[in-house]
Amino acid sequence: MKIKTLSAACILAVFVQTSFCGTGTYNITINLTVEEDVRASFSPDGRLLVFFSQSPYGEPRTRIWPVPGTTIFARNVSGFGAGETLVIRDPEGWAGTGNWTFTDVPEGEYYLQILWDQDTEESGVNAPGNLCTRKEKIVMNESLEVDLSLEQIIPASKVRENELVRTVDLESDTLSAWWGKPVHIKASILFPAKYQENSGRSWPIRYNIAGYGGRYTRVNQLSADRDFMSWWLSDDAPGIINVFLDGEGPYGDCYQMDSDNSGPWGYALIHELIPFIENTYRGTNDPKTRFTDGCSTGGWVSLALQLFYPETFNGAFSYSPDPVDFENYQLINIYRDENAYINEFGYLRPVMRTVDGEPVISLMDFIRVENVLGSSGTYLNSGGQICSHTALYSPKGKNGLPEPLIDPETGDINGEVAEYWKKYDLKFYAREHWEELGPKIQGKIYIWMGDMDNFYLNTATRGFDKFLKTTENPKSDAVVIFSPMEGHCSQYSHRAVLEKIRQRIESISIEPTGEKNQGSDKGF
Secondary structure, eight states, X not given: OOOOOOSSEEOOXXXXXXXXXXXXXXXXXXXXXXXXXXXXXXXXXXXEEEEXXXXXXXXXXXXXXXXXXXXXXEEEEOSOOTTOXXXXXXXXXXXXXXXOOGGGXXXXXXXXXXXXXXXXXXXXXXXXXXXXXXXXXXXXXXXXXXXXXXXXXXXXXXXXXXXXXXXXXXXXXXXXXXXXXXXXXEEEEEOOTTTTTOTTOOBOEEEEEOSTTOOGGGHHXXXXXXXXXXXXXXXXXXXXXXXXXXXXXXXXXXXXXXXXXXXXXXXXXXXXXXXXXXXXXXXXXXXXXXXXXXXXXXXXXXXXXXXXXXXXXXOEEEXXXXXXXXXXXXXXXXXXXXXXXXXXXXXXXXXXXXXXXXXXXXXXXXXXXXXXXXXXXXXXXXXXXXXXXXXXXXXXXXXXXXXXXXXTTTOBBOHHHHHHHGGGOHHHHHHHTHHHHGGGGTTOEEEEEETTOTTSTHHHHHHHHHHHHHOOSSOOOOEEEEETTOOTTTTOOHHHHHHHHHHHHHTSOXXXXXXXXXXXXXXX
16 A cells, blocks of 8 residues: 655555456555645545536536436545645445445446545535545546545535625524524525515515525525526416525425434424514514425425414415325335335336336435434435435434434334324325314415326325315315326416415405505505
């Protein structure tokens, strides 16, 4: 083993020394250093992730979604300070998403990048404050030795504020007490075009929830969308305040709901963030003019908020929601099936498909990626989709992590945990509480689903719709639309949602509430 010394750097040298494995595969040695100008930000404890991507677009470290063409290796490293050297002589101890190791990298072109995950405040591996190398193109047609340096600090994204865009950053008393440390909840706001010139008016508010892991900074993309902003600034647009909630939570997306593992996010939203926003930015403080919407994760959250807090909101516009019926948790019946990875016919269950029906990736491989991302060696703290579902729906386990429904290795389903999940099964919840809940959500439910949803979410929505059709006293008037041969979120748009909210507002009567509402008896 050759230990290479590099000057002008705080050395954390990682050598992956391997041997040639045969025709078509090669070994690789990676020498990793820490550049001197990021030394002050470097922590000696972290998780080292090595990305091999066959895509020339973007940075490999961002390709953590389980798709073909990217292989990730990871391991925890601790106790390495300035000047120390870590020597790895073989691939033992590394978790990987592929069927090969450093000793037998398949022949071909790759874009190589290394990420040092040292952040403990946010859930994702690409959190601000983590370090990474540049991406390096390599050609594996012989054994290689590659020098890379951790030279970039991943920056925090920020809202680009202007006269119509603001940032909200509120320290939550509830979440801070639960976690025993300061916890902030964030959001961004896009005001109506005439907001500033109508200081005496109050406004309806739309609370938007993003797809999985979406941040409050997504207002940047919307405010840079020329077509949307041309409409938004015109007289045709409705006078509605847009609030973009932040998806970041301790285990990935917080889902804006209370949980045993992440804490009282739902309570903080309803009792802290919403009152703060509406008192500060002239909302009507009237549930009649408060709405939720979103697609995918946002579709589930918007619908769940309307069901769990039926008198707080006056309409949920849910597109392609995550599974709303756990008898159809994608292709799994969590209450009946024994294994999540293998179906009753002995085949691997797919978790994603094209709109033509071609499977793209199996649930086993999907979770395998999360097992690599998680510092626990499992998906339970990966910050990924299955991690977030488990953190929300499951009880806290004996090791302090969420109790898994699905065994990370075998895919076996824990029946006791499945029963615990029932309180977040929206079909089960609505059925059990219909006598009280039904009257409170009349006129408030709009759901859209593509019948070739890329993540098999249409089966759960079908189950929920079937239940709604059986309801009595009252008979549900929920609007549930299924579009044939449509995929995930294909009909979702901000403008479409805002138009539907305007229609909802125009169908109700709102009494003036003092000076705030002067000039409009509908608040917009």
